[in-house]
Amino acid sequence: MDTEGTHDAQHTAPQPSDGAHRPEPVVPRPAVPRTPPAAAPRTPPPPAAPPTVPAPPATPPGAAPSGSAAPEPPLLSWLRTPRPASAPGIWTLGHRPRPAQEPDRVPGRQLISGAVISFLCGWLLWSLLWNKYLGGYWLWPLLLLTPDSWRTAGGDKMIFVWVTYLYYGLVLALLVVVFGRMGRWPEFARRFLWPVLGRFRNRAPAAPRPQPAADRAQWPDLRAHGATDAADKLAAEARTGRMNDVDVARIERAWRSVRSGKNSLASFTDTVLRHGAAACAHPSGRRDLPRRTAHHDLLAHQVRIGTTADDLRNPYQHRGAGCALDPGVLGTSLLAVGPAGSGKTTRVVKPVVESMCLQALAGQSAVIVVGPAGSDLGPDEAFDVVVRVGRPDPDCDLDLYGGTTDPDEAAGILAEALVGDLAEQLPGGDSRRAATALAQLLGPFRAAHDRFPTVPELRELLDGAPQAMSALRTALQDGGDHTLLRELDARARQSERSGDLGVLLADRIALLDRPAFAAFFDPTGSTRQVSLRALDHPLRVRIELPERGHAEASRILARLVLAQFTECAVARADRSLFACLVLDEAAHTVTAEALRGMQRLRSANAGAVLTLRSLDDIPDALRGTLLGTVGCRMAFAGVTTWDGARFAEVWGKEWVETRDVTDRQIIAEGAAMKAFHLFRHLVTGKAATAKAVTVRTVERERWSASDLANSVPPGHAVLSVTSVAGEHAPPVLVDLRS
Incomplete structure (x- = not known):
């Protein structure tokens, strides 16, 4: 188990009966400041030894009780905090489920006045019972x-x-009830x-410690x-x-590999006894991120992005x-749409990236993040x-x-990336x-040179x-590969026809054949290359x-990474890791082929997170397909009405109950009643009316285009999620600042 269960869990081969050491898979090292490049293998080996033991996270999950002589570490409180089952998209750490329907809520002013008046009436009745005129009558049951x-x-x-x-007490209790x-x-x-009263308490009473059999x-x-x-x-x-919490999640994953039969109990126990909390470490040797900016619960694999607003359009069980x-x-993949500055990157993408990196350190995920420089x-x-x-002098x-x-x-x-x-x-x-x-x-080029062509070589061939x-034909003739010679001859004949796609491909590949990219995309093995085959x-x-x-060129590369991800994530032999592309x-x-690939990610334990400033950035024919392909949709403040x-x-749409209230003027029939209505009108300024309430059930949009464009406050977004299991959550207004 010296491979630190994180690696062992990636393979399904049975363990040797004698607990022999199994070689580690080779993965890249952590990113470090750039140094002059040197010839290196395509995937460097892991570091020789892990770094020193990290301190607990700066903002640990859970809160330690205060006021005691020796408070227990916050990690223990975090482990013991309940995580009740809830609808998808709800932060489960310490969550208190609410009923699906909102109970009848009395307005605060009416509630206070009613409580005061009822108390005064009860006190008056109690005083009358003690009065000498009534005191002799209410004691007859006694x-x-x-x-x-x-x-x-x-x-x-x-x-x-x-x-x-006792009789007095029973009467008083009856009056109180x-x-x-x-x-x-x-x-x-x-x-x-x-x-x-809760504000005057120094601290909440400590929760009882669970029984050892239920204490995580x-x-x-x-x-x-x-x-x-x-x-x-x-x-x-x-x-x-x-x-720390990463250690807990990482060791629990290694334990699951033991329970599934991929690793032996003896090797797992030996590794834990030798390394303690550092057992089964990530190949980089790291056990936490340098700093965190979001709230994470690695036991539930969740990252908190905000709080559901207390808004009437939100279902009652989601509010707060x-x-x-x-x-x-x-x-099921996530699509976030909103203008620049609405918070897509800072309030959604960055927390998700941080969560995926933490889960990768715990051996639970692999993450590829693509974004503009800076x-x-x-x-x-x-x-x-x-x-x-x-960038010059690339490390990778x-x-x-x-x-x-x-x-x-x-x-x-x-081809998907280029055209x-x-x-x-x-x-x-x-x-x-x-x-x-x-x-x-x-x-033909690979058969002749045992590698694929570089960008300049491919451009020359397409031209x-x-x-x-x-030169390529001569190399094939020397190798005696006549089948590939026919392929090359067919390409030569097609290039002479008008409208040949080789011209378009050559123009597109020329965008990558620039001096700024001269040190990149080299298949000769002279540089370290990142391959998505390692997902x-x-x-x-x-x-x-x-x-x-x-x-x-950036758009071509983005399409290239998206195409490679959808292909490699589905082709993985071991899908135990969640693969995420941000x-x-x-x-x-987004292209039609990319959407077809994203539809296959759900069954491959993979997903993508995409952000757009507007749906106008993709072809009109693909907008509906894109929204139907992703299971999680997010509209930020500032979207246009046509995007909304x-x-x-x-x-x-959904069925809602509406109430129509109409006021009907009351016609007075007597002189006294007319005088009363006149006096009431003089005092209140309103005529005497009677209200008629009509209750109807109608079908309305959950969120209309106008609501999305005009009623979403800054720092908020409307989010709907769907789980891989098929559970749906309605669109809710989320405050991303809390």
Whole structure:
């Protein structure tokens, strides 16, 4: 188990019976400041030793009790906090479920006045009962039920005194019940009295410690299955503060690999006893991020992005609840639409990226983050690899062909990146002919050189340069591969026809054949290249695109990464890790083929997070398909009415109860009544009327286009989520600032 269960969990091969050491898979190291490049393997080995034990997170989950001599670590409170089952999208840590329907709520002024009036009436009645005029009458039940001997001379008068006090108490209790029910005293106390009293309490009473069998801080599952020594070691690490929430999530995942039979109990126990909380560490050796900016619950795999607003348009059970995202809902993919500055990156994308990086350190996910250079998506230390396309002296490179050795697959991915946005304008309405043209060159070139061509070489071949084509033909003839020679000859004949796609492909690939990209996309092995074929490892990769000055090239690369991700995530042999692609600013990136690939992610334990400034950034024919493909949709403050109309259409309608109130003037029939109405009109300024209420059930849009465009406050968004299991949550207004 020296591979630190994180790696062992990625493979399904059985463990040796003698607990022998198994080699680690090779994954990239954490990102470090750039140094002069040197020849290196495509994927470097992990570091020799993990760093020192980190301190608990700066903002640990849960709160430690105060006022005690030796408070327990916050981690223990976090472990013991209940996480009740709830609807998707609700923050479950310490959540208190509410009823589905809002109870009848009395206005505050009416509640206070009713409580005061009922109290005064009850006090008045109690005073009258003690009055000398009524005092003799209300005691007759007592006199009727007690013997006369208790009240005569020589009788046991003391018993009569105690019975009388009991009778007074029963009468007083009856008055409290009757007038308290009339004045709604319990609701008054719940809404006004208890909150005021709660402010004067120094602290809430400590929650009772759960029984050892149900105490997660004691690792009961390990004890129940024979790993008592490991459970004792981990419990001691948690008590002494040497463990954090990432350690808990990581070790629990390693334990699940033991329970599933992928690893042995003996090797797991031995690793935990030797390394304690640092057991089963990530290949980078890191156990936490440098800093956190969001609230995370790694046991529920959730990140909190805000609080559901207390708005009448929100369902009652969601109001005031925390709003969170997790792999269970991100597996259906998320689309966030809003203008610049609305908070898409800072309030949604960045917390999701941070959550995925933490879960990657726990061996639960792999994350690929793509965004323009300069966007704040987390520090470099939070990632294993940072690819800065277009920067001089790169530390890492991006594999243009997605790590595949199949020319047809590489041609399909590359064609989608180059001309996927022009599919409707191509013959046949898709990029299949472009993929065929690329395959006619990539197959022969790989057979001749045992690698795919560089960008300049591919450009020359697409241009039909005589020298490049002749050299490739000669290499194939020397190898005696006549089948690929026929492919090359077919490409040469097609290039002579008018309207050949090779010209368009050459123009598009020329956008990547620029001096700024000269050190990138090199398949010769001279640089470290990031391949999305490694999504079965807990990778953390950030790719920065040169949007400024190379906008079209950035769009090509964004489509390339999206195409590679949808292909590689589905093709994984081990899908135990959640693979997440975060594409910040996906304008001109979504294509018909990309949508077909995203539809397959849900069953592959993968998902994508896309942001757009407007739905106008994608073709009109794909807007409805995009909203139907993703399961989580988010409209930020400031969206236009035509974008809001698309969201309103996909969110549909619901049946609501409406009340129409009409005022009918009362006609007075007598002189006294007319005088009273005249006096009332003079005092109130309003005529005497009678209200008629009509209740109807009608079908209305959950959120109309006008509401989305004009009624969403700044810092808010309307979010609807769907889980991989098919559970739906209605669109709710979320305050992203809380």
